[in-house]
Amino acid sequence: MEAGNEAIFLDGGTGIVSPPNLGNRPIHILLTHLHLDHLIGLPFFPPLSQKGRQIDLYSERRMDTDIRAMMNRLFAPPFWPLRLEDYPSDLHYHDIEGSFRIGDVDIQIMSAAHPGGSTVFKLNYKGKILVFATDFEHLDNKSGELAEFAANADLLLYDAQYTEEDYEPHKGFGHSTAEEGIRIAEKACVKQVYFIHHNPDYTDEKLLAMDEKLRVLHPNMAIIKQGTRIIL
Ligand SMILES: [Zn+2]
Ligand SMILES: [Zn+2]
Structure with a gap:
């Protein structure tokens, strides 16, 4: 950033x-x-x-x-x-711990459900807000908590390691799905979402097909690709 x-x-x-x-x-x-x-x-x-x-x-x-x-x-x-x-x-x-500042960027943190813990970061630079939620699983009340934490963010980067189908056998592994990210982003009125932390077993073809399907219903959301540059 x-x-x-x-x-x-x-x-x-x-x-x-x-x-x-x-x-x-x-x-x-x-x-x-x-x-x-x-x-x-x-x-x-x-x-x-x-x-x-x-x-x-x-x-x-x-x-x-x-x-x-x-x-x-x-x-x-x-x-x-x-x-x-x-x-x-x-x-x-x-x-x-808590909130801190880097230059003109205000940073707040939230803890994620992930084995050993993980930190969700919210970075606010002159009113433009980026939320980085990787290695985040939607267990317990974490989705609701993230929806509040990410309210009105300009950009959410969200862990979508699994499809809904693949998630079930990997419950507790500390990752989430694009479907859950969509629900959170809509609740939080997030402007733009990119899905990150792809499953290393998924091929480029599979990710591109997921991306195409996603963009039809949610033009403000996409599967991230290496080299993507986003200006807020
Ligand atoms: Zn991890
Ligand atoms: Zn990881």
């Missing part, structure tokens, strides 16, 4: 390996949680190798442990030769 002078990344999966040209902008990385698919791109994030480059990384504490200690457990020998803080950049870790 580009907002004013800030470059804000949502998680550090493989997408973070090839960032757009960021100039000298301050870099911030918000982590929803610490599952590998959300971290595995971090050691290959090019700005980490730029001497003195300021990078700020934010996460809620997990298992009663601060984010720095957690990252130094994962990115350390023998799994990886360096800790992230040993790279030439100037990396700072931040444990977050």
Whole structure:
């Protein structure tokens, strides 16, 4: 996300390996949680190798442990030769709770139903609101809670790992469906929705067919593709 002078990344999966040209902008990385698919791109994030480059990384504490200690457990020998803080950049870790601010962006958090926990982020930049709800399962009262949290958002990025049919045998795995996302978005009067965190077993053909079907009934919703650029 580009907002004013800030470059804000949502998680550090493989997408973070090839960032757009960021100039000298301050870099911030918000982590929803610490599952590998959300971290595995971090050691290959090019700005980490730029001497003195300021990078700020934010996460809620997990298992009663601060984010720095957690990252130094994962990115350390023998799994990886360096800790992230040993790279030439100037990396700072931040444990977050409640709401906080990055430049002119106001950020609020909500907890998701996901094994080990996950954070839903709401980013508000000059009244434009983005809600990032990945690794979110619609268990308990979470759909209602998210509909309130995302009320009138300009953009919702929503976990749609499963079709409704595939969801049933994967209940409790911590993911959701496009159908549930549609219900939440309509309740919340969200302007635009992109479905994310596709099932790695689904082929491009299957995702394109889902996208086509979706757009007929919901022209403001789509399955996200790599490289999609959204201006709010
Ligand atoms: Zn996860
Ligand atoms: Zn995930």
